Amino acid sequence: MTASTLLLDDITLTYPDGEGRLTALDAVSLTVDAGTVTACVGPSGSGKSSLLAVAATLVTPDSGRVVVAGTDTTGLGPAEKAALRRTRLGIVFQQPNLLPSLTAAEQLQVMAHLAGRRPRAARDHALELLAAVGLADQAHRRPHQLSGGQRQRVNIARALMNEPAVLLVDEPTSALDHERGAAILDLLLSLTRDRGTATVLVTHDRAHLERMDAVVTMADGRLGAARATAG
Numbered sequence: 001m002t003a004s005t006l007l008l009d010d011i012t013l014t015y016p017d018g019e020g021r022l023t024a025l026d027a028v029s030l031t032v033d034a035g036t037v038t039a040c041v042g043p044s045g046s047g048k049s050s051l052l053a054v055a056a057t058l059v060t061p062d063s064g065r066v067v068v069a070g071t072d073t074t075g076l077g078p079a080e081k082a083a084l085r086r087t088r089l090g091i092v093f094q095q096p097n098l099l100p101s102l103t104a105a106e107q108l109q110v111m112a113h114l115a116g117r118r119p120r121a122a123r124d125h126a127l128e129l130l131a132a133v134g135l136a137d138q139a140h141r142r143p144h145q146l147s148g149g150q151r152q153r154v155n156i157a158r159a160l161m162n163e164p165a166v167l168l169v170d171e172p173t174s175a176l177d178h179e180r181g182a183a184i185l186d187l188l189l190s191l192t193r194d195r196g197t198a199t200v201l202v203t204h205d206r207a208h209l210e211r212m213d214a215v216v217t218m219a220d221g222r223l224g225a226a227r228a229t230a231g
């Protein structure tokens with residue numbers, strides 16, 4: 001068994017930059033245990049999105065290892081990584097990217113369909129998850145009939161549809177006011193505890209960080225000042 005559900009081990013990532021290379025992630029190591037939330041904060045351009053993209057196996061680092069739920073992704077090909085993303089990783093992007101013509105329940109059912117699950121079970125699971133994010137009576141609504149906060153809840157529920165081991169969340173509160181942002185963070189904490197995901201939350205927002213299990217700070221591609229907040 002693995003001690004940590006998400007392990008980033010000595011990750012370096014560079015991008016082409018004129019004639020040289022820009023180091024976006026510089027020897028970054030991070031472990032996140034099941035059922036805990038690690039918040040990653042840092043200024044614009046410090047490497048937070050790069051960290052999430054590497055953890056999501058969407059970007060391959062120059063060096064270092066990404067281990068997701070015990071699977072070392074280093075040698076995996078594109079199809080294997082895509083399969084891992086479908087089954088073990090939940091990704092919540094900043095923009096919900098919901099499909100305009102589908103109801104909230106259908107947004108979730110699509111994920112199950114892509115993973116080859118049976119429609120009836122998928123519908124029940126979608127309704128259960130929508131209830132868990134506080135949208136039990138909004139399941140039939142389409143995105144334009146939902147508020148920004150409700151759309152973000154659908155986005156989170158959708159990421160949980162295939163019961164991921166690792167949940168990666170990018171700036172979930174950026175489009176929301178303080179109160180709604182706090183409610184989304186509460187929701188992410190309770191879902192993480194209930195479903196046992198290893199959750200990484202990238203945010204500019206330093207409010208409410210004291211409730212997270214750990215806080216790490218990115219600066220110029222380096223991860224520093226890790227602070228465990230839970231006993």
Ligand SMILES: Nc1ncnc2c1ncn2[C@@H]1O[C@H](COP(=O)(O)OP(=O)(O)OP(=O)(O)O)[C@@H](O)[C@H]1O
Nearest residue numbers: 015016022024042043044045046047048049050051
């Ligand atoms: N595809 C790319 N090609 C070249 N450089 C990139 C690319 N993506 C990001 N960068 C650079 O890498 C560095 C880290 O960017 P990244 O997007 O990870 O930062 P961030 O902390 O997420 O910023 P923000 O909070 O503004 O989203 C920045 O200097 C950025 O300009």
